[in-house]
Every structure is written in C-alpha cells, then in structure tokens.
Amino acid sequence: EAQVTQNPRYLITVTGKKLTVTCSQNMNHEYMSWYRQDPGLGLRQIYYSMNVEVTDKGDVPEGYKVSRKEKRNFPLILESPSPNQTSLYFCASTGPGGVYEQYFGPGTRLTVT
C-alpha cells in the first residue's frame, strides 16, 4: 500500500530537548516536504527536498533542520525546541518537481512545554 508514515504520532517534550520526527515513504518519490499546521494559519511549508542530498527552506524554516540521505526518508530535526514550535506537523511526498498530487502522512502532534 502506498503510504507516508510518520513517527511519533504524538510527542510532549520540554524546551531545549532535541527531538527528531521521522518520515518515510514507499512510493519512490523524489520530492518530500514538511509542513506545520496551526489554527488560523493553515499549512505552511518548513523544508522541502527535491531529491537525495538536495534540501531547501520553505516559508518557516527557523528552528528546524532536515536531512535527505536516502530517497525514502526525510527526518525533521528540532535541535532546541521552543513552545512556539507546538504544532501539528505533516510530512508529504510526490513525484518529480513537486507539482503533482501530494501524499500526506498522518501527522505528528508536538507539544513543547
């Protein structure tokens, strides 16, 4: 079954404690991206990757890092989380160039206290 998986689904952590949210897709997609969703603000892109070892900033990259060492995985790293990063995070993937329909993961609800 074609899917995007994210882990963990729920995470409560404290300010400053490094964390990683994993994302994996089984569709051999080149393009992957991370979004955060906040009430009243909709979905905003954090980072995206056009292919292995190619990443770029989206609209709200501050406080986040990503890596793309393998085609299927695109982890999101928060080196020093802060309360304003409390949000619902989605990973997505799609075909070349990112201009096709995107497949979304189930979301990770992060709370930073």
Added chain:
Amino acid sequence: SQQGEEDPQALSIQEGENATMNCSYKTSINNLQWYRQNSGRGLVHLILIRSNEREKHSGRLRVTLDTSKKSSSLLITASRAADTASYFCATTGAGTALIFGKGTTLSVSS
C-alpha cells in the same frame, strides 16, 4: 507566503444539498489542487486542475478554474455527513512549493 484564500471560512448545510467553496490566489500557477482533511488527520488529495483546464469532474466533485480571475471553485454535489471536513486549495507556480490556503470547514448535518 499564503497564496490561496478559501471562501467561506465555514459552511453548514444539510445532507443532500450542494456545497460550494471558492479559492482565490495571487500569482500565476501551473496547477491548482484541492485537498480534504478530516479533523486532525492527514490531508487527502481530491482533484488537480491544470492551468490550461477550465473544469474537471471526479465523482461528486466539480472543480472550475478561472485563471483570468485567479480563482477556483469546488462543488460537492449531494453532500453526505461523511463529507464533513476541512477543504484546502493549494497551488504550484513558478517555484516547487505547494502553497495552501487556510481552508473552508464544511459541516454536513443529517
């Protein structure tokens, strides 16, 4: 940068009625897509319309695109309670990012 802007923000209808949502965007696009999101869950792709298309159908969904007005509409015919969700339009333009609007929340009551 927010590109799409959905209207209305919220819509409540009865089962069997049609639901129409509108999306306006700011810059030229390659395509426009509509997604559905059930509460707190991942987004599901509904339909994609290319900039050279004016109308597209998929089951009970009808999407129109007017590039001269930079607007699109999503019509859901014969709504069901299961259509209750948030609906987002998203555009791709010169860049590669898929830029989402803030969504329309649809409530369908039985």
